[in-house]
Amino acid sequence: MKSRIYRFESEDIVVSWDYVRCIHVEACIRALPAVFDRYRKPWIDPTLASADDVAAACEACPTGALHYVRLDGGATEQTPDRNTITVSEDGPLFIRGDLAISSEDGTAILKDTRAALCRCGQSRNKPLCDGSHREVEFTAEGALAQAALERGDGDTPEKGPLTIRVSDPGPLIIRGSAELAGEGGNACCHVRVGALCCCGKSKNKPFCDGSHAASGGTDG
Structure with missing residues (x-):
């Protein structure tokens, strides 16, 4: 990275x-x-x-x-009480919380409280977004479809780490408790385990539907 x-x-x-x-x-x-x-x-x-x-x-x-x-002894940034994943319109996944991102073999990539993850498949700094979605004119709704909402477990998100494993080729594998929401507070659901699309081709965004396999990888 x-x-x-x-x-x-x-x-x-x-x-x-x-x-x-x-x-x-x-x-x-x-x-x-x-x-x-x-x-x-x-x-x-x-x-x-x-x-x-x-x-x-x-x-x-x-x-x-x-x-x-x-430098003045003031308050430092605190880890949020809950993890949130926001699906932005025509853009990345904005994630806040106790985040730990790793490669497929478990090598640590990033530990942070905030990150923007590529979902167009074209970033040159994967798994992070680098703004390439604008260059390629990526389009995707910033709302959760009913099919996506049905993937949630309906519980209230709990405090704790959210791990994100980057599979290559393939989706972002998330484990942990998180609120998944559309941009602007669109309907949300709670997820514990999931595979999020990062190739830009899934017909069930933000979740992976295996379309990366048909396209031969994560790149669009």
């Missing part, structure tokens, strides 16, 4: 930005435009707001491209 990290400091906080993981959702800009300004160099200036506000804006980043270290 690729990364290119830049750091921006004030007396109270250090912000780290991973250029490779950033897909320009701009949640940080909407949250705190004085600090995050893409037309300015450097585009992040944490001296222009309180450390608490800067930290909150970093945590708004759904891809995990933004993180921070407090």
Whole structure:
């Protein structure tokens, strides 16, 4: 997995930005435009707001491209009480929680509280999204179809780790308790074990239906 990290400091906080993981959702800009300004160099200036506000804006980043270290003894980012998987329209899977992503042989890839996972099959930084869905004009609903809702077990999500194993070729294998929801709070369900499509071809998105086998791999 690729990364290119830049750091921006004030007396109270250090912000780290991973250029490779950033897909320009701009949640940080909407949250705190004085600090995050893409037309300015450097585009992040944490001296222009309180450390608490800067930290909150970093945590708004759904891809995990933004993180921070407090120098003032302030609160650090906490692991969410529950794991959530949000299916975005024409885009990636946004995941929050106690995340551990590994390769098929069990090698650790990423441990984080936030990540955006490719589901178009074209990312050059799999399993993470790199924005390629825009280049290839990937289209997929940001809502859960009835067939997907029926895959849930109906229980309330529990606190605990969510492991995601990358199979090649094949889907993302998830294990753990998570709420699966469509973008904008569309109907959701609770899943414990599942195979999520990352080739972009499944007819039962966000779940895998084996279409990657017919296409010869995960790439679209």
